[in-house]
Amino acid sequence: MAAVIDTLPSPVRLQAVAAPGQPEPTPALSQLYRGFEEELLVPLWTQIGSLMPPHPRSKAAPHLWRWERLKQLAAEAGQLVPVGRGGERRAIALANPALGGQPYATPTLWAAIQYLMPGEHAPEHRHTQNAFRFVVEGEGVWTVVNGDAVRMARGDFLPQAGWNWHAHHNAATEPMAWIDGLDIPFAYYTESQFFEHGRDQLS
Numbered sequence: 183m184a185a186v187i188d189t190l191p192s193p194v195r196l197q198a199v200a201a202p203g204q205p206e207p208t209p210a211l212s213q214l215y216r217g218f219e220e221e222l223l224v225p226l227w228t229q230i231g232s233l234m235p236p237h238p239r240s241k242a243a244p245h246l247w248r249w250e251r252l253k254q255l256a257a258e259a260g261q262l263v264p265v266g267r268g269g270e271r272r273a274i275a276l277a278n279p280a281l282g283g284q285p286y287a288t289p290t291l292w293a294a295i296q297y298l299m300p301g302e303h304a305p306e307h308r309h310t311q312n313a314f315r316f317v318v319e320g321e322g323v324w325t326v327v328n329g330d331a332v333r334m335a336r337g338d339f340l341p342q343a344g345w346n347w348h349a350h351h352n353a354a355t356e357p358m359a360w361i362d363g364l365d366i367p368f369a370y371y372t373e374s375q376f377f378e379h380g381r382d383q384l385s
């Protein structure tokens with residue numbers, strides 16, 4: 183828990199407005215709102231429309247990423263970007279065009295194309311973020327989860343609960359690419375992100 187900070191200026195701004203459901207604007211009401219601002223208080227009656235709308239309003243916009251183009255760029259990354267400790271994965275996230283360049287496909291989902299060259303090893307780690315893998319094409323990569331090797335092939339959907347050890351190894355002679363999905367934005371909102379490195383070598 184961070185230390186209490188009382189030197190920051192209040193970011194709360196309230197304006198008395200004449201509108202249905204709002205109290206009548208008066209000098210006394212404005213004075214009340216100045217008191218709220220100073221004490222970092224926000225009354226529900228000025229917020230209800232945005233806090234509790236009649237239906238969800240997504241910040242995301244529809245967008246179509248073409249697999250062929252994704253794979254082409256991922257293959258170029260395969261030639262230029264090593265995979266290993268630090269970056270952990272050669273994974274390239276889909277950035278929804280309405281989310282300001284954040285690496286999120288939707289407000290709650292991080293989704294990426296992951297590309298692994300023949301013989302490459304994506305190191306073992308674990309995190310509280312839950313994950314899935316969806317194999318669009320190819321085969322020959324093994325995902326090792328808590329020491330158990332799980333084969334991945336076209337059409338496979340592999341859900342994985344958070345905080346389980348996992349690594350990937352491409353035992354095939356061809357590169358392989360698949361889609362990763364993690365609830366990274368959701369974990370970020372709930373401030374519940376934990377991460378640990380695992381073994382450097384799988385036995």
Ligand SMILES: [Fe+2]
Nearest residue numbers: 307308309348
């Ligand atoms: Fe991971």
